[in-house]
Amino acid sequence: MSRQTLLERRERLLGQRMPLFYSEPVHIVRGEGIYLYDASGKQYMDMYNNVPCVGHANPRVVAAMQTQAGTLNVHSRYLHEAILDYTERLTGLHAECLSRAVFCCTGTEASEIALLMARAATGGRGIICSDSGYHGNSTEVRRLSVARRDPQGNPEIRTIPYPQCYRPIDAAASESELTELYLERVHEAIADFDRHDIPFAGMFVCSLLVNEGLPDIPAGFMSRAAEIVREAGGVFIADEVQAGFCRSGRWWGYQTSGFEPDIVTMGKPMGAGMPIAGVVARPGLVDAFREKTGYFNTFASSPLQAAVGMAVLDELEDREILDNVVAVGGYLRAALERLQAEYECMGDVRGHGLAIAVDWVSDRESKKPDRRGVAEVVNRLKDKGFLTGSAGSLGNVLKLRPPLVFSKDNADAFLAAFSEIMQDIHG
């Protein structure tokens, strides 16, 4: 079936404006490890997808899914051991106080649970979030994303400019001054809730500010923001849907960013493609949530979720993927930093582990974001067989986020193609 026919059917059946990548979309039919293949047999190296963290069509994950689905797949109002074993193992990977879990199916549902939990436990309503984050697509969770555009419509949300060192709120400030300036915004948001008689519930941020564009966060901001929030009676929620499961070179983004959350949301790579998501939190918070909501999720906390989630943890641990992320991520980033010296447009190279961002600019001095420049590179990389994407609050950030089994050889192949494209454009 031709691409044009597929596009027409897609519009007729799924509607206009359903999101699609690339100016000439790819028609993918098969995946294996870090590779995807299109209908013509063309191979693409996947440097975009974080969900298949242990590789596309991972045999251990597929086998776990098949075995469990062929044995038992039922809801959680009967007793079953596997979900308890999985919860024990998962909470064991987190800070000790985060010892209870609630499971669901998507990152959006995890965000919903976190919001309901924060509000149930504190009795508050007001939530602080970043002005460029994304936490999901439900009516309530969307409010966190659209708050910047519609401040009047969201009396219970306050946004702060996301903390960053590259285009900071005060270009003349030192990093330590920036920390104070951004923390001041947290104080102001809390005071503003107070002024409007909106009891404070907490702050909700991605541990690595992935959607914001993976900025370097002024040192100490996250841990001190968490303290300020707790002192004001709120809870600090870390969104680890993108940041978690070894992505940053630590198990959790909050370890990389150096803070202790009260509630953690997880999703995407958790089931390597099976819809599994969830929340871990301090016991009192989980109990308050369960008491207040009577939460039940038909497909969650199931033997199937447990088996697949466990297989993902087995793969991550047995294949020592954390070490791979640190080694290959460091290697890739260092190579990009060398290229940065050659190309003006690579304004900033940053990130952690295998979450790497290149901030595309028209020139280094103005730091003017160059969306078209990065889009051209993303499309050219695709033509050469490398799937990447653009992201960030300004849409000008090259996002490199391959499955975590990405090797040094894979990085070399990417770097060769990337260098060729850069030379072709700028050489």
Next chain:
Amino acid sequence: MSRQTLLERRERLLGQRMPLFYSEPVHIVRGEGIYLYDASGKQYMDMYNNVPCVGHANPRVVAAMQTQAGTLNVHSRYLHEAILDYTERLTGLHAECLSRAVFCCTGTEASEIALLMARAATGGRGIICSDSGYHGNSTEVRRLSVARRDPQGNPEIRTIPYPQCYRPIDAAASESELTELYLERVHEAIADFDRHDIPFAGMFVCSLLVNEGLPDIPAGFMSRAAEIVREAGGVFIADEVQAGFCRSGRWWGYQTSGFEPDIVTMGKPMGAGMPIAGVVARPGLVDAFREKTGYFNTFASSPLQAAVGMAVLDELEDREILDNVVAVGGYLRAALERLQAEYECMGDVRGHGLAIAVDWVSDRESKKPDRRGVAEVVNRLKDKGFLTGSAGSLGNVLKLRPPLVFSKDNADAFLAAFSEIMQDIHG
């Protein structure tokens, strides 16, 4: 591991008050067809679970899951044929105007999409729902369920008493008078939105009022309510998460209840245990939704969802399950009606296809709901190896809702056990 140890671990890891069935919960380890097995090897006939509609551990569904997960499981921003084939087939089973789909992972997410769609398309906010329904667990969707208890807290929700013939709002009224009386409540709700300057968006109901207790709905109510809602500029949303996929003896509950919805939500049996849910609607509604929200769901519209969803449709059609539902459902219901003549407590036997309800009462005249009576029967049935549940707006309804592959022999086995229990209690 003993039941007590499991219960303790469960509370420690998943928190207090996580929902659990039966006064002595069962520890299920395996499922096959209509049977579940506990850790001691005891066999239970499953007369509760609607998700595994084509039987527990259905081999065709498991094979489809394994094959697709081993081939490709990726998000929908690349082109893929399978989700288009599945959408074509699924919309082909619906009324012709419901020709576009949006996919997600859970019933809650489908309800979120329906609400966002209704509001995006109409520009309205106000939603009418029943006073005893359940449509999901997110912040916004929960409002539909808690509106009855917290009318002040939900300015955009109006509830109406759910239409029924057994305990109607006017005991002296004929069925046709009841239709008018309940419709009057719809008119009043619309007028009340108008009075409060809340633009009207639509009405959201389960097509069979399953959570309300599967009442006999006064003839013509649903189709005329849909007309009234559309005349007032709203859309009529049918929740088919429980009612759909042959459960009622028709493909969709809205066919059984005789009305035409503008938006339909689906879930539970759709993936026979894989988290698949979605919405079908008129093209303009889907386009308005996509334009307004930019909706994207990482795990949805995937090749895996398409393959599993297709396998479920294959099983339903190839095994002629609709015919089975009509035949066995009718047989079971007729037998229960015969038993009703013997037992005062079986106040009302009702339902459609393999969704059957028995309204438990202390006596026929007062129709006083008997929650304890039904709970005793549910627990005794469990001891005898039959899994059922209680439900309904008053918690006094015996809910019989087996996988759709339930046979006449299965019905006979259940009826024998049920009769024994009834004789033992009342004989």
